[in-house]
Amino acid sequence: MAYFPFFIDIQDKHCLVAGGGAVAYRKVRVLLSFEVYITVVAPVICKELKDLAKTEDRLILLEREFQATDISQSFFVIAATSNSTVNETISTLCKQANTFVNVADSKEKSNFLFxxxxxxxxxxxxxxxxxxxxxxxxxxxxxxxxxxPDYVAELTENLGKYRSIIKERVESETARKKAFKELLCLGRKAEGKVEDAMFEQVLKDLEDWNEN
Missing domain, CATH: 3.30.160 (Double Stranded RNA Binding Domain)
Incomplete structure (x- = not known):
């Protein structure tokens, strides 16, 4: 069965990661780029996680065994321990609490995939x-x-600045789509750069197009 890609805002949410090895480290690194608060709990925590915690205020390390109460404040949980029994326990507790849980080595025990x-x-x-x-x-x-392309992030940010303006100034849905498409083409040619002059040219082209 295919899973639906459900994109969700997790900024400033709390995540529990059970496990302190390489798998946990990889997932923590990804999650931190989405500005999540993360608590890692494991009896042994790898050096990479400890080094990361020195520079990441959002990351807390608890070097001890997992406790059932650890999930109480978590929006979602990652079970990445090397103990399948512990992972299964975490899965059961999370599902009982209606908490999102991903078990790193078992999609059957997960209710979301990473x-x-x-x-x-x-x-x-x-x-x-x-x-x-x-x-x-x-x-x-x-x-x-x-x-x-390397410039995709810059292009997206720049196009986003003009999106609301186009919605305000262009009434026709067909014309809006044309404006978005033209601005995208110009931005790609300029390798991500989108300037006011480009935007005004697109609007002028729209006026000429409407007149015709």
Whole structure:
């Protein structure tokens, strides 16, 4: 069964990561780029996580065994311990509490999947094989990374500045779509740069198009 890619705002939400090894570290690194507050709990925590915590105020490390009360303030939970029994316990507790949980080695025990992610500014692409093959998900991500231009984040940010203005100044839905498309083409040619002069030219072209 294919899983639906449900994009959700997790900024300033609280996440619990159970496990202190390489898998936990990789997931923590990704999540921090989305400005999440993360608590890692594990009896042994790897050096990479400890080093990361020195520079990340949003990351708290608790070097001890997982406790059932750890999930109480969490919006979502990642179970990434090396103990399948502990992971299953975490899964059960989260589901009973209606809390999102991802068990790193078991899609059956998860109620959401952690995709292979590309993040360039506000452009986010998540690839998933619905838990069937993480290697395929990574391969697809690599193909997409190679296809995306380096300026995609700058282009997206710049186009976003003009989106609301176009909605205010252009009444026709057809004309709006034309304006967005033309501005995108100009921005791509300029490798991400979108300036007021380009925007005004697009509006002028629209006026000429409407007259015809």
């Amino acid at each position: 995709p292979s992610i590309i993040k360039r500014g506000d452009v986010v692409v998540g690839t998933s094989t619905s838990g069937n093959s993480p290697d395929v998900a990574k391969w697809v991500r690599t193909q997409l990374e190679e296809a995306l």
